[in-house]
Amino acid sequence: MKYKKAKRFILLRDRLNYPLRFNPFVFSKLFFLWVAVGAIGGIIAGSYWIVLEQLLHFLSQFQGLLVIPLMATAGLLAGLIIHKLGDPGEMDLIVNNIRFKGGKLEPKNNPSMILSSLLCIASGGSAGPEAPLVQVTGSTGSWIARKLKFKGEDLRSLTIAGMASGFTALFGAPLGGSLFSLEILHHRHVVEYYQALIPAFVASCSSFVIFILITHIGIGPTWEFPVYSTPQLNDFFYAMLYALAGTAVGWLFIFTVRQSKSLFNMVRMPIYIRMAIGGLLVGTIAYYMPLSRYFSHDQLSILLKESFSVEFLVTLLIAKIFAISFTVTSGWRGGFIIPLFFVGAITGLIINSLFPGQNLPLILVSCMAAINACVTRTPISTIILLSTLTGFHQFIPIMFASLTGFFLAPKTPLINAQLGVKSSEHE
Structure with a gap:
């Protein structure tokens, strides 16, 4: 009994002697890292979107029969970019690396992904910028984690936070982007990656704000849907x-x-x-x-x-x-x-x-x-x-x-x- 009282006294004394070590709030210094990852993701997504809009405006002038040689040429050029700079992979690779390689996404092929996807999307391909952005921002989060010598779930969480920041920027839905970055890995593993939910949500909110400031896109529904009346059973x-x-x-x-x-x-x-x-x-x-x-x-x-x-x-x-x-x-x-x-x-x-x-x-x-x-x-x-x-x-x-x-x-x-x-x- 005396030993327990002495131990409690020592713990109390240490807290009084080192008040700065006592944090009365939930958040820790990692919170600011999640915000930073989201801000970087927002900057990447905002810059990507601005360039994409300019390319869309220019290439949309090609209409009629010109569309066919334009898109064939765009495919050839994008393929040459990937051939020379490296294959960045697709969503299968992202999911595979998150689940089986501890969340490590390689950023070395990001230039190939950015250049080839901009060309593919702007010329008229039937695929959107969400997958390229998720890969680029996710690998950026992974790179930051490794520079800070993070391992295990901390590394995986920062990678997923980066993915969420890219997805959120495009769709304007921080909670939806956070959940998507977990769900896409496989619905049965949302709980397994629950530790990454808060980092993803914080990064998504940060990314959303930065993306809006860069692109000046308004906050509100993307599409004007017919008004839905009062729901019935x-x-x-x-x-x-x-x-x-x-x-x-x-x-x-x-x-x-x-x-x-x-x-x-x-x-x-x-x-x-x-x-x-x-x-x-x-x-x-x-x-x-x-x-x-x-x-x-x-x-x-x-x-x-x-x-x-x-x-x-x-x-x-x-x-x-x-x-x-x-x-x-x-x-x-x-x-x-x-x-x-x-x-x-x-x-x-x-x-x-x-x-x-x-x-x-x-x-x-x-x-x-x-x-x-x-x-x-x-x-x-x-x-x-x-x-x-x-x-x-x-x-x-x-x-x-x-x-x-x-x-x-x-x-x-x-x-x-x-x-x-x-x-x-x-x-």
Whole structure:
């Protein structure tokens, strides 16, 4: 008993003698490191976005038949960049390294990723900047962690925080970006990586502010959706019903991507030849169906504002699925989340045209949530991302639709590394 009292006295004396060592708050010095990682991610994302906008403005002047040689040339040049500067890999590599290599992402190929993705996206590829940004900012976080001699979960957490900062900057959803950076690793491992949630959230908030200051993009929904009326109990049932259509299109998309990948893998060829062929195919689709060009950030707004026939919407749906498939399987750099939302919106408009008088905003958001959850296996972050991007603030219908797409997804995911098996190609 006397020993315990003496020990308590010594501890109390040490606290009194060293008051600066006593921190009455939750946060520690690591908080400022997470903020710094987010700020750096915001600067990278903001700079990337400004350059991308300038390139989009310049290359969008090429219309009509010129689109085909433009995109074939862009694919060739982007392929040569990757051939000379190194292959930065794709989302499979990111997930694989986070899960099996302690979160170490190599920044040495970031110049290749930045240059090739800017060229691919700006020329009209059907893939967005989210994947390149996630890789660049994630590897930057990993580089900072290694410079500070972090190991284990601390290194992994800082890498995930970097990933979240890049994703958040583009989508303007700090919580959605944080959760996505965990969910994309595999839904069963969100709890495993829970330690990284707060670092990711702090970095996301920091990145969001910096990105807004750099780009001057307003805070608010990205797309002007029809106003959703007061939710009814039946809406949850209808959300799942509409989600079945979105999930079916998700299966079709996954099947098309796999067939396209097999097609490109039939013949071994240099990356620049493969990407030139991909550009030729995507450019041809864009010539006949201009709305299928680009990653659909602006095209979705056009889709919502104008009226189209069912025949046109079905043709556009097929064209966009093939455009995304050829883009991502031929080696073009970019992500497919925004293009998937576009495909989901087309599906919703087709349903609304076939069965008029339904709740259009509910149809749209249900199909968009279902297809993204089906393909990317990110049902939780999909809810928050869609709510932020569309201004559809009734979470529960989106939740039912997102879970429907998730649980009815194919057992084998599109991103192979989500299976939990170490990929030998990245050894």
